[in-house]
Amino acid sequence: MLSSNNAGLWFRLLIFMLLSALLALFIGQTFIAQSEQKRLESYAHDVLAQGVAVAQESRDTVQRILLLGNIPCSDADLRELRLLSFYALNLRDVGRIQNDRLICSAGWGRLNPPIALLPPDLTTSTGTQLWTAMERLVDPRITADIASSGGVATITASAAFRRYSQPPQGYSATLINKNLDHPYQTFGSLTLPHKEDLSRLKNGWLTLGTRHFFTCSNSFDICVLAQFEDAGVIYRPWYVIAGIILMGAALGGSFTLCYSLYREKRRSLPCQLERALKNDQLRAHYQPLVSLATRSLIGVEALARWRNGAGEEISPEVFVRIAEENGMIDELTRAITRCAIRDMRPYLTQPSSFTLSINLAVSDIISPDYHRFLQRECERNGVMRERVILELTERSTASPQVLEIALQSLQQQGHKIALDDFGTGYSNLDYLSRFSFNLVKIDKIFVGAIGTDSVNAAFTDVLFSLVQKLDASIVVEGVETQEQAAYVAQHCPNAIVQGWYFGRPASIDQFVEPERYRCPPIES
Structure with a gap:
């Protein structure tokens, strides 16, 4: 059965895969629309260019014939007409018109009788007359487009638009005048819109079904309206659509999974x-250090505390281990050192013997960088170094020579050094014989055994007898009951005690000032 977290992950995966698949279709539609529009515009410009080329050649040919000044249909005139027709690319024939009759042409010579022409389909603003698909021209089997200006007629070659007669699948186009009332050529099955509808032929990136493109020549009264049917992603082959959907779903799922992992x-x-x-x-937080001899608060030990973003209190045993395993212990020690000296500054700068104890990792003890950092913090806050006690756990592992040099350096600077958790490490008396400590802190497991039948209880008396012979102050940790306090007072009356019975760790806002501290009763 899925856990709630896994179920939520699968639900998010499904939703984002569906949304990503739709987004992929939209993105695919965008690229397909751009590609279709570019191809449609390219096709339209190609058709228009050919239409302009035919019109340009027709106009140039007419102008050359008019410049000849020959008698229409004379032998010299026919020779020139045939020469121009021979070299023309898009014209099949060139002739002369008089009184609305074709009287001769390069291909047919003098026509007798002349061929009467129907009224033109279009007369342009420049006076050019146009006939589109005129039938039975000279021969009943001939249908041709004719243009006439100044009595000179040009007949468009049937091959001029041959390569457009079968447009690509889905494409169609028409060459038309700007007023949209006279189509010159139509390729494919395109339905001409009304002039007022042309402005509504907009192409957006979401256009589906039919896509249009309209443009005109700057030199001639020629425009092209091109059309592409089956436009849009939904008209692509099924495997293209499936590929887009699968790719979008895969990317969406991958992104969701990666984001979930990143978030976790x-x-x-x-x-x-x-x-x-x-x-x-x-x-x-600060736990009181109380002198049994004077029953007064003589210092505090700074204990790291962390409330995460969710408002959860994380145990120091958890986050200190995490800091050690992830290379953040040095930064953690500096953060607590900075915070503790800043918080305790009002008490450390008073004319008293009040002290602040800070737990250090062995890496900090032997680090010259930490030494310099500690010196700067003390100077910045105006705190004398002998008021800051540095605690080293007996479980620390380091080269004895390196550790001894580092401890001596800190003591020479004025700091007192305390051996923390004495009795629980693997060096025991070797630590005491090798290094010089100002304080020795007896681990709470021995105090907790007071009044029991455990081995630690039997060893507690021996331990108290031993440490009292040392040239160091004794700190007893973990005193949580009056019975334990009385026992310590009886066996080690000059000890400094620390534990919940004498005060729980408190934030700086809840800290009881030394002058207001009241020691709980010790003797029963």
């Missing part, structure tokens, strides 16, 4: 911790 990664504790350190979101 950002929600993971290592990423959250990295952002918290970057944004200075970690804070320190």
Whole structure:
């Protein structure tokens, strides 16, 4: 059975795959529409160019004949007509017209009797007369387009538009005048729109079914209206549509999956911790250190605390381990050091012996960069270095020589060094014999065994006897009951105690000032 998270992921995958498939169809429609429009415009310009070429050659031929000044249909005139007709690319014949009759041509010579012409289909603004598909010209089997100007007639060759007679599949076009009332040539099955409808023939990227393109020549009264049917992605072959849908669905699914993984990664504790350190979101809580001899608050230990973006309190045991495993422990130590010295500055700068204890990783102890960082923070806040105690866990692993040099350097600078978690590490007395510590902190597992029959309880008396012989102050951690407090006071009356019985870790806003601190009863 799917979990709610997995079900949600599959639901998002399905929705985004469907949306991506639709988006792919829209995008595909855009590219297809652009491609179809470009091909349609290219086809239309090609047809128009041929229409202009025919008109241009016809006009040039007429002008050359008029410049000859020959007597119409004379032998010299016919020779010139035949020469011009021979070299023409788009003209089949050239002739003379008088009184609306074709009297001679290069191909047929003098016509006797002359051939009467029907009224022209169109007379342009320049006086050129046009006949479209005139039938029974000279021979009943001949149908031709004729243009006449200044008494000179040109007959368009049937091959002039041969390569357009069978347009590509789905394409059609017509050559027409600008008023849209006289088509010159039509290729394919195109229905001419009314002039007022031409402006509504818009082509958008969503055009489906029929696509149009209309353009005109700048030199002649010739326009082209081209049409492409079955336009749009829905008219593409099924395998093209299926490919677009599958590609869109695959991309959408991949993006959704990658984004979900990225989101999960950002929600993971290592990423959250990295952002918290970057944004200075970690804070320190402060646990009282109480002198049994004076029953007064003489210092605090700074303990890292983190509330993530979801408002959840993350245990230090969890996020410190994450910091160690992901190479962020140095940054974490600096963040807590900075925060603790800043928060405790009002008490560390007073004329008293109040101290601040900070837990350090061994990498920080032996790091010259951290030494310089700690020095800058103390100087910036006006805190004397002997008021800042640095705690080193006995479980630390490092070269004894390197560690000894680093500890001596910190002590020479004025800092006191405390051995944390004494009795639980794998070096034990070797640590005490090798290094010089100002304080030794007895681990809470021994205090927790007071009043029980465990081995640790039996060892607690021996441990207290041992540490009192050291030239170092004794700090007893984990004192949580009055019975434990009384036991420590009896066996080690000059010890410094720390634990919930004497005060839980508190934020700087809830911190009780040393002068207002009241020590709980110890002796029963």
